[in-house]
Amino acid sequence: MGFPLIGETLSFFVTSNSIDMHPFVNERLKRYGPLFKTNIAGRPVAVSSDPEFNYFVLQQKGKLIELYYVDSFSQTVHNDNLRNLGGYFQRYLRRSILRHFGHEPLKRKLLSEFEDVINHELHKWTNLPEVDVKRQTVPMLFDLTSQILMSHKPEKNLGEDLNNMLQSIMTFPLYIPGTAFYKCIQKKRKAIKLTTWVLEERMKGYSYDNSAEGCNRKGDFLDEIVGDIGKEAFLTKEFVPFLLFGLLLATVETISPTTTLATMYLLDNPSALQQLTEEHEEILKNREGANSGLVWEEYKSMTFTRYVINETLRLENLLPGMLRKVIADIHVDDR
Numbered sequence: 001m002g003f004p005l006i007g008e009t010l011s012f013f014v015t016s017n018s019i020d021m022h023p024f025v026n027e028r029l030k031r032y033g034p035l036f037k038t039n040i041a042g043r044p045v046a047v048s049s050d051p052e053f054n055y056f057v058l059q060q061k062g063k064l065i066e067l068y069y070v071d072s073f074s075q076t077v078h079n080d081n082l083r084n085l086g087g088y089f090q091r092y093l094r095r096s097i098l099r100h101f102g103h104e105p106l107k108r109k110l111l112s113e114f115e116d117v118i119n120h121e122l123h124k125w126t127n128l129p130e131v132d133v134k135r136q137t138v139p140m141l142f143d144l145t146s147q148i149l150m151s152h153k154p155e156k157n158l159g160e161d162l163n164n165m166l167q168s169i170m171t172f173p174l175y176i177p178g179t180a181f182y183k184c185i186q187k188k189r190k191a192i193k194l195t196t197w198v199l200e201e202r203m204k205g206y207s208y209d210n211s212a213e214g215c216n217r218k219g220d221f222l223d224e225i226v227g228d229i230g231k232e233a234f235l236t237k238e239f240v241p242f243l244l245f246g247l248l249l250a251t252v253e254t255i256s257p258t259t260t261l262a263t264m265y266l267l268d269n270p271s272a273l274q275q276l277t278e279e280h281e282e283i284l285k286n287r288e289g290a291n292s293g294l295v296w297e298e299y300k301s302m303t304f305t306r307y308v309i310n311e312t313l314r315l316e317n318l319l320p321g322m323l324r325k326v327i328a329d330i331h332v333d334d335r
Contacts, residue, residue, distance in 0.1 A: 025049070035332065045323070053332065057324065068325035089234050097247070100148055100221045107296040110148070115294045117144055134260040138162060138252050145251040149244060150198050150222040161187045162252045188245065195241035195248075202226055203237070221247075262312040272308065279304045 025047060028036050034050040048054055057065060067090065101110070121140045125131050142162060146152050173181050202222055222244070229235045266273040283298050284290075 046326075057330065060330075064326065064328045064330050065324040066327055068323045092232065093243075096221065096224055099224070106299075111296065111299060112293045114144065133263050134256045137256040137259050141252050141255050142248060145248055149220060149247060150195070150202070151218040151220045152194075152198050154194055161190060162249060191245045191248065192241050195244040198222070198244070199226070199237065199240050258312055258316070261316050262308060265312060265315070266308070275304050276308060 028038065028047065029049055035046065035048045035053065037044065037046050039045065048057070061067075099105070117140060121136070125136065128136075143153055146154050175182055175185060199222070202218075203226055222240075225235060225240055225243070229237065229240070266276065279302060283301065287298075
């Protein structure tokens with residue numbers, strides 16, 4: 001492997017708390033330009049900061065590239081199984097998730113449920129001397145997602161265990177007591193124990209006939225997955241607990257930092273915060289009932305709110321463990 005290669009890997013896995021570009025990438029961009037080669041954990045990697053090239057590459061999913069996970073990410077979620085799952089699984093998962101988190105569920109029930117939970121959480125925040133937005137949102141997101149995915153509210157500490165777990169995943173994958181990666185794996189095992197128990201309890205009373213006596217169906221995401229075990233080759237009783245854990249982790253480790261960044265950007269831009277506040281106050285003023293909850297039409301009318309969300313997502317990449325694997329030659333500038 002060689003010392004230069006080890007040095008490259010270690011510098012990549014050094015955790016940075018800055019929202020700016022990672023020093024590993026920034027230093028090499030200055031030295032080599034917007035497209036360069038390096039090695040990460042013994043694997044050759046090409047890094048691009050060219051917007052046009054990146055846009056082109058992302059349009060080639062399934063043709064020139066496919067989704068790829070760094071070793072530490074793959075080991076944390078489900079060893080080699082995650083890496084071996086192809087495009088069909090990703091399309092299946094997307095369809096299943098949208099049936100429970102998409103537009104129709106949002107319109108039907110999720111908006112009001114989200115609003116109730118968030119208002120309750122914000123009320124608790126008013127009694128705190130200071131608020132760590134990322135840390136405080138993690139348990140709330142974990143509980144919400146657990147309820148939607150598998151109709152189960154886990155113990156409080158489990159949600160807190162997942163806080164900053166992605167940072168632990170993006171460390172050098174040394175499974176030695178005391179290392180961040182070791183602690184990450186221990187937290188994963190605790191979560192997998194929960195999702196395995198939930199799956200086993202659900203399968204005990206599962207019936208394809210929802211009216212059958214003792215039927216344990218709840219109409220959630222887990223019901224759909226259990227119903228497809230045996231129909232889809234990739235869905236096994238061994239894999240489903242890891243799938244549930246991966247979805248819980250993905251929710252917590254994307255929405256909580258996004259919310260934190262949006263809060264920070266708004267506090268740094270008082271005019272934007274004022275415009276956002278005015279938009280929401282206008283919605284409240286036009287409601288027929290002062291105590292009525294958020295409805296779909298109000299949500300769709302939040303034009304500036306969508307601008308804030310889109311700009312936050314544009315400014316920050318929140319999933320560094322998900323890369324793209326080249327499956328065919330890609331030519332750049334006729335080379």
